[in-house]
Amino acid sequence: xxxxxxxxxxxxxxxxxxxxxxxxxxxxxxxxxxxxxxxxxxxxxxxxxxxxxxxxxxxxxxxxxxxxxxxxxxxxxxxxxxxxxxxxxxxxxxxxxxxxxxxxxxxxxxxxxxxxxxxxxxxxxxxxxxxxxxxxxxxxxxxxxxxxxxxxxxxxxxxxxxxxxxxxxxxxxxxxxxxxxxxxxxxxxxxxxxxxxxxxxxxxxxxxxxxxxxxxxxxxxxxxxxxxxxxxxxxxxxxxxxxxxxxxxxxxxxxxxxxxxxx
Amino acid sequence: xxxxxxxxxxxxxxxxxxxxxxxxxxxxxxxxxxxxxxxxxxxxxxxxxxxxxxxxxxxxxxxxxxxxxxxxxxxxxxxxxxxxxxxxxxxxxxxxxxxxxxxxxxxxxxxxxxxxxxxxxxxxxxxxxxxxxxxxxxxxxxxxxxxxxxxxxxxxxxxxxxxxxxxxxxxxxxxxxxxxxxxxxxxxxxxxxxxxxxxxxxxxxxxxxxxxxxxxxxxxxxxxxxxxxxxxxxxxxxxxxxxxxxxxxxxxxxxxxxxxxxx
Numbered sequence: 052x053x054x055x056x057x058x059x060x061x062x063x064x065x066x067x068x069x070x071x072x073x074x075x076x077x078x079x080x081x082x083x084x085x086x087x088x089x090x091x092x093x094x095x096x097x098x099x100x101x102x103x104x105x106x107x108x109x110x111x112x113x114x115x116x117x118x119x120x121x122x123x124x125x126x127x128x129x130x131x132x133x134x135x136x137x138x139x140x141x142x143x144x145x146x147x148x149x150x151x152x153x154x155x156x157x158x159x160x161x162x163x164x165x166x167x168x169x170x171x172x173x174x175x176x177x178x179x180x181x182x183x184x185x186x187x188x189x190x191x192x193x194x195x196x197x198x199x200x201x202x203x204x205x206x207x208x209x210x211x212x213x214x215x216x217x218x219x220x221x222x223x224x225x226x227x228x229x230x231x232x233x234x235x236x237x238x239x240x241x242x243x244x245x246x247x248x249x250x251x252x253x254x255x256x257x258x259x260x261x262x263x264x265x266x267x268x269x270x271x272x273x274x275x276x277x278x279x280x281x282x283x284x285x286x287x288x289x290x291x292x293x294x295x296x297x298x299x300x301x302x303x304x305x306x307x308x309x310x311x312x313x314x
Numbered sequence: 315x316x317x318x319x320x321x322x323x324x325x326x327x328x329x330x331x332x333x334x335x336x337x338x339x340x341x342x343x344x345x346x347x348x349x350x351x352x353x354x355x356x357x358x359x360x361x362x363x364x365x366x367x368x369x370x371x372x373x374x375x376x377x378x379x380x381x382x383x384x385x386x387x388x389x390x391x392x393x394x395x396x397x398x399x400x401x402x403x404x405x406x407x408x409x410x411x412x413x414x415x416x417x418x419x420x421x422x423x424x425x426x427x428x429x430x431x432x433x434x435x436x437x438x439x440x441x442x443x444x445x446x447x448x449x450x451x452x453x454x455x456x457x458x459x460x461x462x463x464x465x466x467x468x469x470x471x472x473x474x475x476x477x478x479x480x481x482x483x484x485x486x487x488x489x490x491x492x493x494x495x496x497x498x499x500x501x502x503x504x505x506x507x508x509x510x511x512x513x514x515x516x517x518x519x520x521x522x523x524x525x526x527x528x529x530x531x532x533x534x535x536x537x538x539x540x541x542x543x544x545x546x547x548x549x550x551x552x553x554x555x556x557x558x559x560x561x562x563x564x565x566x567x568x569x570x571x572x573x574x575x576x577x
Contacts, residue, residue: 065535125540125542126542126544126545127542127544149537149542149544149545149548149549168513168514168516168517169516169517169520170517170520170521170524170533170535170536171535172524172528172532172533172535175524175527175528175533177520177524178520181515181516182516182517182520183513183514183516183517207513207516209509209513211507215507215508217548217549217552218503218504218506218507218552219504219507219509219513220545220549221503221549221552221553221561222500222501222503222504222507222509222514223500223514223517224536224537224538224549224561225496225497225499225500225503225561226496226497226500226504226511226514226517226518226521227514227517227518227520227521227535227536228534228535228536228537228538228539228568229496229564230493230496230497230518230521230522231521231524231525231530231533231534231535232530232534232538232564232567232568232571233488233489233492233493233496234488234489234493234525234530235530235531235534235571236488236567237485237486237488237489238485238529238530238531240481240484240485240488241481241482241485241489243481244474244478244481244482244485245478246472246482246485248489248529248530250431250446250470250472250482251431251446251485251486251489251490252444252526253431253432253444253445253446253470254431254432254433254445254446254486254489254490255489255490255493255522255525256522257432257433257440257441257445257490258433258489258490258493258494259493259518259519259522261433261435261438261440261494262494262497262518263515263518264438265435265438266501266511267494267495267497267498267501267511268498268501269435270433270435270438270494271491271494271495271498272328272433272434272435272490272491272494273433273487273490273491274412274487274491275487275491275495276491277388279388279389279390279412281389281390281412282389282412282483285412285480286412286480286483286484286487289480289481289484290484293567293570296563297563297564297567298484298487298488300559300560300563301492301495301560304495304499304556304560305491305495307556308495308498
């Protein structure tokens, strides 16, 4: 890999927006094209990547003059993109936690996955240098090529087949999407008490610091772990029905996780 | 408050173990006694606090020669401790998010609450210098006295009556106890994929960093927000029933939170 791989990016959402520049900064790929559902979104990412980057909405053009196509699109769009380019000479890679690698075989016999286990929001710069990135490839040779590329982004590269990657993605939903949503719910409850979520920042920071230090299992505190039934009932009584249901189910899960402990 | 207040601590659990030394370091209180359910636990905390600190299991001795009694015990134990010292001359304070301040009126007409909104685990040192601490007191004069004491521990002192404190405690259960438990569940799922929770540390860090930066509502990502039904069904299919239920209910909560968005 002496000259950068001429690369098309399919997708212009949160993942493409963060990952494409990070990969390009690594120096081993050069984005020549962005393919997206709307010309406006393709154009916006293309402009971010450089003046000569083509913007198009035409999936069937994705692999033209490209050594590699990176599909960073919604899960259903990965298959559509691959099927639009059957018989492609390029290497095809997707970035999804939940799509089988073999979906890309519709485009090319050389395909793989670069799955960065990270949360991406357009406009929020993210440091990927230690993010776990899991690889899969249709051959050992391609796996090593993808590893070389991924190592320009992060020092934390692993391998996972499609089944393992789906489990990791599911675990990431618990560790990221669900924890984040619980902060949104905490903000709702705190608002009722007239306080902003900022008041909870030292608590949140300490929760995460302690979980990293001794593990979340040992770090668990609160009424559900210590079996404080009256406290939990009082909390449920002041919550609206949707939050009451979540409170109840998570408290039961905690209680059952620590049911061997005396109170 | 020129000479430190002679203070008895009732309780020797996670909160007492962290808060009593922090308060004493502030210089305005001097712990003279630890009262706990077992002599061993009272003795362990007493030894941590100094050679002259009495250890006892006798609730009725709590306020002897004490200017202040701080009850940092389980919620049901607060009432027991207060009732064992009716007619007390001391100021009585508890540290619980969920117990009405007036429970302490069984012991003394001068009572209040110092509620530190933080997660405490014995053996894990915690920096309380910015932790939100909410006060309540039976008089304005006592409130100011408690504020002076609390300010030796944290620069983030607020007020909350018993109802408001209960809501804040409930919000803290979402922001701390539930987020932490979701990390325990993520660890279980990741274990099935043969990976440790350490792989998820950059993801967790970024989730919390982004939530602090732009708020958890705007920072939400994942299949439930983008309506990726097939992904969610695939995840639920690989989870055991208890986790499947939690996955489903939290995904529904996210979907309904963002139901106004187009996919």
